[in-house]
Amino acid sequence: MVVVSNNSRGHRRNYVNRGNNDNKTTLARITLFLILFWPLGYILYQSSSSLRDSLSVSTRASTGGRVRKLGTGTPADTVYYAYVVYGRDERILQSVQSILDTEAMDLSHRSKESDMHTETLAILPVLDGVDDSVSSVLKQKLKHQLGPSSLPIHLLVYSQEEQVGVARSRLKAVEFIEMLASKSHISEDKIVLVLVRGDAVLKPKWMDPVLEALRLGGGGSAATASMLQYDRKDPLKLSNVISFSVDRSNVKKGLPSSDNLGSAVTFNYSLEPTWMETSNNNSRDSSISAGLAGAVSAMRLSTFQNFVVQDKMLYSPSSADMEIAFNAWMCGDGIDVLPDAKASLLPKDEDPLLEGLSDFETGRIIGTWMTEGPYSTIVVEARGGEKVSDAIEEVINDVKTRRLYHLSAARCRSFDWFIKEINTSWKNLVKEVSELKGGEDISNEGNTKSTPIKRYTDATDAEGKLGYIYDETWLRDSAPISENMSCGNDENYKVLSEKVQLAKPSSSAPKILCIVYTIEKYHYKISSIASTWGPQCDGLVVASDKTVTEPGLHTVNIIHEGPEEYNNMWQKLRSIWRYVYENYYDKYDYFHAGGDDLFLIIENLKYYLESDEIQSITDDVELFLGGRFAYLGNKNKIFNTGGPGYTINKRGLKMLAKKFV
Numbered sequence: 001m002v003v004v005s006n007n008s009r010g011h012r013r014n015y016v017n018r019g020n021n022d023n024k025t026t027l028a029r030i031t032l033f034l035i036l037f038w039p040l041g042y043i044l045y046q047s048s049s050s051l052r053d054s055l056s057v058s059t060r061a062s063t064g065g066r067v068r069k070l071g072t073g074t075p076a077d078t079v080y081y082a083y084v085v086y087g088r089d090e091r092i093l094q095s096v097q098s099i100l101d102t103e104a105m106d107l108s109h110r111s112k113e114s115d116m117h118t119e120t121l122a123i124l125p126v127l128d129g130v131d132d133s134v135s136s137v138l139k140q141k142l143k144h145q146l147g148p149s150s151l152p153i154h155l156l157v158y159s160q161e162e163q164v165g166v167a168r169s170r171l172k173a174v175e176f177i178e179m180l181a182s183k184s185h186i187s188e189d190k191i192v193l194v195l196v197r198g199d200a201v202l203k204p205k206w207m208d209p210v211l212e213a214l215r216l217g218g219g220g221s222a223a224t225a226s227m228l229q230y231d232r233k234d235p236l237k238l239s240n241v242i243s244f245s246v247d248r249s250n251v252k253k254g255l256p257s258s259d260n261l262g263s264a265v266t267f268n269y270s271l272e273p274t275w276m277e278t279s280n281n282n283s284r285d286s287s288i289s290a291g292l293a294g295a296v297s298a299m300r301l302s303t304f305q306n307f308v309v310q311d312k313m314l315y316s317p318s319s320a321d322m323e324i325a326f327n328a329w330m331c332g333d334g335i336d337v338l339p340d341a342k343a344s345l346l347p348k349d350e351d352p353l354l355e356g357l358s359d360f361e362t363g364r365i366i367g368t369w370m371t372e373g374p375y376s377t378i379v380v381e382a383r384g385g386e387k388v389s390d391a392i393e394e395v396i397n398d399v400k401t402r403r404l405y406h407l408s409a410a411r412c413r414s415f416d417w418f419i420k421e422i423n424t425s426w427k428n429l430v431k432e433v434s435e436l437k438g439g440e441d442i443s444n445e446g447n448t449k450s451t452p453i454k455r456y457t458d459a460t461d462a463e464g465k466l467g468y469i470y471d472e473t474w475l476r477d478s479a480p481i482s483e484n485m486s487c488g489n490d491e492n493y494k495v496l497s498e499k500v501q502l503a504k505p506s507s508s509a510p511k512i513l514c515i516v517y518t519i520e521k522y523h524y525k526i527s528s529i530a531s532t533w534g535p536q537c538d539g540l541v542v543a544s545d546k547t548v549t550e551p552g553l554h555t556v557n558i559i560h561e562g563p564e565e566y567n568n569m570w571q572k573l574r575s576i577w578r579y580v581y582e583n584y585y586d587k588y589d590y591f592h593a594g595g596d597d598l599f600l601i602i603e604n605l606k607y608y609l610e611s612d613e614i615q616s617i618t619d620d621v622e623l624f625l626g627g628r629f630a631y632l633g634n635k636n637k638i639f640n641t642g643g644p645g646y647t648i649n650k651r652g653l654k655m656l657a658k659k660f661v
Helices: 005-054 092-108 132-146 165-184 207-213 221-228 302-304 319-332 357-370 373-385 385-400 415-421 429-436 490-499 524-530 566-584 601-610 650-658
Strands: 079-087 119-127 156-159 190-199 198-203 241-247 263-268 273-276 295-302 336-344 512-517 539-544 549-550 555-558 592-595 624-626 628-630 636-640 645-647
Touching: 005 357, 092 119, 092 132, 092 190, 092 198, 092 207, 119 132, 119 165, 119 295, 156 165, 165 302, 190 198, 190 302, 198 650, 207 566, 207 636, 221 357, 221 524, 295 302, 295 319, 295 336, 319 336, 319 357, 319 415, 357 373, 357 385, 373 385, 385 566, 429 601, 512 566, 524 555, 539 566, 555 566, 566 650, 592 650, 624 636, 645 650
Parallel strands: 079 119, 079 190, 119 156, 241 336, 512 539, 512 592, 539 555
Antiparallel strands: 190 295, 198 336, 241 295, 263 273, 549 555, 592 645, 624 645, 628 636
8 A cells, every 4th residue: 555645645746737838848848849940851852853853863783793893892992983974965865875885895895804893983975955845755755764773873954054064064963973982981182083974876886995095904006105205294184085086977977988087186266176186096006186176075084183274164074074175284284085995976067076166155264264475366367357356355254364374374384385295286386477467566575576566556746747756764764853943842752762662673673654644725734744753763754745855855745536625535545555565565564654744653563563473473464553443432333543543464455455446
């Protein structure tokens, strides 16, 4: 018998009440948690579902039983293949099928005694820019075509609204391959990345030659061997890239043509890829090629990862392959064409290789790889000259100004080296285009033997005769009066002597041409400039509405459109800058222009211009330095105010002058 006292009952009731309260509190907390976080859970679920939908057309095909499950009894020296197949229509199905067929055939023909062990890590067909109905049909066809699984196939689909282009899609596919490699603990240097166009069909017996050429299974490569005779600056130790020989069919009739083997690729003056024959088409040895044939290419995954430049804005196959070619040659071991590694292109109405670069893509390539020498001018001229120059140069300037890739590419061999040693069809290019331009300066910025610049402006002498060339050195040897001035307690003198510290530029500091614009009634202001800061300039141009050549005053009347008035200042400056370009471009490094009421401390300006900050970029970008103003307070419209002046470098002057013609 258990006797329960009244006190015990009370304690029990309190315990039960506390339990009920705790339960209610817990329930409230759970409810609050669900209210706050159910949207996050829903988003995560949808994301994972979307990822499964886009990455898991998990079909496999038989490969003769030679492929083992990853990580199960796999030899340590196994090499893995990862395929990325980029396409936009049903032909991608045939490309994928050719991968499965050639894998099965190559593995079945490989000797059992062979020390080569290969497996397939992934096949990634990429459908880019297709509408939902097309992608749905292709998904179903892919599943039906491939049947029972034996190889890992993951389909990536980007709709018309999400279209990413060739370069970006490859980068995304490689990220997925990296994830698979990490999950399976596979060294990325043991993975062969195979890039396949969606209209290409692989032919059998390519696997072992590719392994040999990539130095993953013995042997070597022609490109690597040829690099020994060149200046070998290989900062990233990149391996070579393999380009499959392309059996180009008669594109209209679809008939194979064995004598039309596209072995190698070069680039013409407009940067369009063109076919070329190699020196050993009948040999089993590999040959070098300036570019990729584009149908199928292979490289170590680590080589792709270490490319110095990976521009995501290259949308076409030709532009993306061109960037790989420049990476491979200028930063790595080059490109090998393997006669035993073949592919054919499915019929089209035109030669599939000759899908040219857009002007936008051309600008991206030039701005990254062709920053030195006259090559940008050469390509623009070949692509149509003035019709396309503005569009292309805008892209080039954007790439350079934002310092996107060209500073990285500068670590590698130069484009000049590339055309002299590899793309040799360009050897006589500079001379030919110089003649084509009819005398316009297209030479290197520092070349003192440049071709004369075309003249579009003129000036009058003191008697009003045209053809006057102003002597900008008239004040150079005059000593500033300010050096011997004794101003006592003058507050303005204290600003110069106490509040401003004068720098001491080096003896090799850049040369500056100073430009002052004025009119005749303000000529008295020029004497102040001439007696203070003017002589510190390496040259001084005083642009006025009247030419005067008197002691202490030299001005020049540069002809311009419109009246001589403040509201027409734009036309006056337009002619001044063009006149300066035509007459003084080769003599100076920087050019500073401002009004007749400014005071310029040349010593400090030179000190800044020879700093590492400026010197590291001045040869690559157009500089426009000055006091920044926001137009009517709008910070999206920033400009350098004209009164105190602004400084531009040689590239900036050249760009302005060409725009002002």
